[in-house]
Each structure stands twice: as C-alpha cells, then as structure tokens.
Amino acid sequence: MSKCEQCIVRQFNSLKTLTKEELVRVSACKTSSVIKKGDIIFREGESLNGIYCVREGVCKLTKLSDNGKEQVVKLAIKGGMMGQRSLVSGEISNLTAVAINDMQICFIPRQEIVRDLQKNVNFSMDILKRMAQDLKTSEDSLVNMAQKTVKQRLAQTLIYVQTTFDIDQDGYLALNLSRDDYASIVGTATESAIRILSQFKKEGLISTKGKQIKIENLQDLSRVE
Amino acid sequence: MSKCEQCIVRQFNSLKTLTKEELVRVSACKTSSVIKKGDIIFREGESLNGIYCVREGVCKLTKLSDNGKEQVVKLAIKGGMMGQRSLVSGEISNLTAVAINDMQICFIPRQEIVRDLQKNVNFSMDILKRMAQDLKTSEDSLVNMAQKTVKQRLAQTLIYVQTTFDIDQDGYLALNLSRDDYASIVGTATESAIRILSQFKKEGLISTKGKQIKIENLQDLSRVE
DNA sequence: TATATTTTATGATATTTGTCATGTTACATA
DNA sequence: TATGTAACATGACAAATATCATAAAATATA
The missing domain is CATH 2.60.120.10 (Jelly Rolls)
Incomplete structure (x- = not known):
C-alpha cells in the first residue's frame, strides 16, 4: 500500500x-x-x-x-x-x-x-x-x-465535461457519461436528454460516435437558448 | 449603539x-x-x-x-x-x-x-x-x-414560511411575501405562482385575505402532487 | 379624497418537458 | 458467432409551464 x-x-x-x-x-x-x-x-x-x-x-x-x-x-x-x-x-x-x-x-x-x-x-x-x-x-x-431550460443546462454540462476532463486524441469528451447520467445531472427525463443531444447533433453543435460525444461548436453551444 | x-x-x-x-x-x-x-x-x-x-x-x-x-x-x-x-x-x-x-x-x-x-x-x-x-x-x-414540480415547490415554500416565521393572531403567515417573491423562491414565472396559489385556494389548502395567506390544510399541502 | 402605480388575478395560447410505446444499436457473455 | 441485455433513439401524445394580454384589486402618493 x-x-x-x-x-x-x-x-x-x-x-x-x-x-x-x-x-x-x-x-x-x-x-x-x-x-x-x-x-x-x-x-x-x-x-x-x-x-x-x-x-x-x-x-x-x-x-x-x-x-x-x-x-x-x-x-x-x-x-x-x-x-x-x-x-x-x-x-x-x-x-x-x-x-x-x-x-x-x-x-x-x-x-x-x-x-x-x-x-x-x-x-x-x-x-x-x-x-x-x-x-x-x-x-x-x-x-x-x-432558471435555465433543460437545453441550456445540457449544453452547459457538455462544456463542463470538456473543460474539466478534456478530450481524447480524436476530440471526443474524455469522460464518457451515459445519456442517463446526463439526464440526472441536468435534472430531466432520459428521453429528453437524448432528444436534445440529437437536436444538437442536427444543428452541428456536437457529433457522436456510439455513446461518445464530440463538441463541434463550443461557441454556439454556450449560447443555446 | x-x-x-x-x-x-x-x-x-x-x-x-x-x-x-x-x-x-x-x-x-x-x-x-x-x-x-x-x-x-x-x-x-x-x-x-x-x-x-x-x-x-x-x-x-x-x-x-x-x-x-x-x-x-x-x-x-x-x-x-x-x-x-x-x-x-x-x-x-x-x-x-x-x-x-x-x-x-x-x-x-x-x-x-x-x-x-x-x-x-x-x-x-x-x-x-x-x-x-x-x-x-x-x-x-x-x-x-x-426534480419537483412548481406546485410541489410552492406548497413546500408555504410550509417553510409557516414553520420558520409562524402565524399571526388570525392564523395568517406572519411573514408577508409578495407573489413575486414566491415566484423567485420556487423559480417560476409570477403568473404561474399566482395561478397555483389560486388553485390551492379552490382546493381548500389555503385561504387568502389580500396578499395575506393562511394555510388551511397543512397535511394535504405537504402531499401535493 | 382622487389619481397613479403596483400587485394580484385570469384567459388564451405557445412552448417546454414528461410519459409511454416501440424500435434500433451497441455490447457483454455464453 | 449467436443471443440476450442494456443503452440509445424517436414518435405520439399528455401535462406542465411560460408568455402575452387584459382587468381587477390593493396600495401609494399627490
């Protein structure tokens, strides 16, 4: 020891x-x-x-x-x-x-x-x-x-994870949280968290590979309304 | 001094x-x-x-x-x-x-x-x-x-105010908060707070006189869903 | 007391979020 | 590799909440 x-x-x-x-x-x-x-x-x-x-x-x-x-x-x-x-x-x-x-x-x-x-x-x-x-x-x-919407809180959480745990060599968040974890962090239903992540993906704010997440546009992500 | x-x-x-x-x-x-x-x-x-x-x-x-x-x-x-x-x-x-x-x-x-x-x-x-x-x-x-609804949080806040500040001689909450204050405590729009208070009144959980509030049924208020 | 201003109240409607159902994908393990 | 299980995804709908408009009541102030 x-x-x-x-x-x-x-x-x-x-x-x-x-x-x-x-x-x-x-x-x-x-x-x-x-x-x-x-x-x-x-x-x-x-x-x-x-x-x-x-x-x-x-x-x-x-x-x-x-x-x-x-x-x-x-x-x-x-x-x-x-x-x-x-x-x-x-x-x-x-x-x-x-x-x-x-x-x-x-x-x-x-x-x-x-x-x-x-x-x-x-x-x-x-x-x-x-x-x-x-x-x-x-x-x-x-x-x-x-005071913030679920969308804002989720965006903020993604940024927090990147800032705190950094990214891996491919640019994905180094800490892998499940969708369920994201939901209990922002205080929403799992489906809502998943839905919003999908939306972020469509809007080009993030991309995903399996459960991995990559922030593509941190600027816009921080300004989500 | x-x-x-x-x-x-x-x-x-x-x-x-x-x-x-x-x-x-x-x-x-x-x-x-x-x-x-x-x-x-x-x-x-x-x-x-x-x-x-x-x-x-x-x-x-x-x-x-x-x-x-x-x-x-x-x-x-x-x-x-x-x-x-x-x-x-x-x-x-x-x-x-x-x-x-x-x-x-x-x-x-x-x-x-x-x-x-x-x-x-x-x-x-x-x-x-x-x-x-x-x-x-x-x-x-x-x-x-x-995790809780606005209704639950407001009910809880009313109970908190009664427990902490007691009631006056007529049974009304001794601390007078504006509807706006209640809204910023529970984190909702002023109109929503007012609406829920009206609903509590209809359900007999509270009564009001002007801006004063009296808790009529603390039991049920604490069990609001 | 009269008037202005703030607070409370409520309707109508839009938006957000939750819930239930169902399907798909990824992953672990036999 | 096959198969079961958990995680992810999405549609349909319901419920909760916000927003905007308007009015009544209470309160402050002239």
Missing part, C-alpha cells in the same frame, strides 16, 4: 496542508481500495466515519428525490475528497457515491482526521475554504436549475 | 463562541444600521469587507440568472449572518441581499473577525459547521428544483 507522503493527489486537496508528522499518521491508518465502475462507495443515510480521497477515476454524488429519481449533485474527480461535510457536521451522509469508471480511493477514519481539524489551523482553514467553494458552486447550480 | 455582549441575537449564530474579550473588541468596531423594506444591503459582485449580523427583520439573498431573472437562494432571518462565505473565501459576494421588511443589522469589518477565525478554534469550527449545514440545505434545494 502506497504512502500519503508520496501521493501526488493530495496536492489537489486539503491534505496538502498537513504537516509531515500528521501525514505519516494519516497514512498509517488509511485504507486504500479499488472500486469498479458502477460500484457504490457509500449511500445517502449511511454514517461515514471518515473521509474518502479520490486517487483515480470519477464518481457521481447523487441524491434520491422524493419522487424516486436520482439527481447528480456533483462529480468527484481525481484529488477530490468526499465526506468532508459529514465529517464536519457529524451527520449521516446526504449523498450516495457511485463510481462512473474504475477508481482507486483511500479512506481515512474519522477520529484520525478530526484531530487535525482541531489542531491544525491551516488544515481547518483549507477545509473551510473548500466548503465555501462547494457552497458557491451549489448555489450557482441551484439558480441554473431554477 | 448597543453592545454585542448584551445582544440576544448572537446566541443564534457563530458569535456566541467568541470569548468575552473577543466580543468586546468586535462590539467596539461594529456598526449598526437600520434598513428599510426593499433596500439593498449588498450586491452580487461587490466585495463585502466584513460580515453582517441580522438583528431584526428578514432579508432575501438572490442571484441574477443569465436570463435576467432573480432567483432567491435563501432567506436570512433574525440571528442569521450574511457574508461568511465571502469572509472565508476572500471572494466578492455571490449574492444580493434585499430587505423583505424593515431590518436592523450590524456590520463587523473583515480584519476584526478574520483574526478570531484564525485564533479561536471554537469560532472557526462553528462557522465550518454552519457552512456545512448551508451546503446541505443548498444541495437539497438543488434536488427539489431539479
């Missing part, structure tokens, strides 16, 4: 503010695991008892609506952490985490990391800043959900 | 974790002000340079969507604080604050309170916990926006 001290991924999250000693301790008690695409890491309503650090792969954080449909609240990517909110509040998880592709994750038990939260101001400040960032992102999404 | 040490309102927010000394210092540098209904306290995009504490009255925190419509992201009530996110992140405000009724607020300059954030673990932990709570609330709203 590799050590946190040598893990590049921690540079992307709050763990980078830990001292050498703290990191050694954290490393000693962490557990790593390999997660297969589709696997559930934790469920809404579960108590987490620690935080997860994403070493590889992508994961969707979803919440079940009262009507039984799942809504993607955000994506956790390489370097991201999951469960900070529960760590801080001591509450059960508000979200379910499902692997979108194969992943490697590490788990740090609550009691180990809570100690650092109390003792290391740099660490708690960094957690606080990231929470503030998450809050802003969530509020922005809220406004988009409330 | 009254002193923070004697202000009951601080018991409801993070300021209660400050020590006597810290509180005296904060009290000495704070400024109080009276805000009239409709007044703007700060605008999206402005840098805040401090935090606000709501002593009296209610305030809506809104964000302008790209299509030019305002969306209410949350309400700040007595005891609430505004601007913590900007305080923590150092960024400009993400939201606009508009008084819904006459208010009294206090402003604490950034440099004074940032010091406590660094020095007082109880304070920073409390801020962190509240930010975590805000994040959960925001994520929940996001899911509601994405």
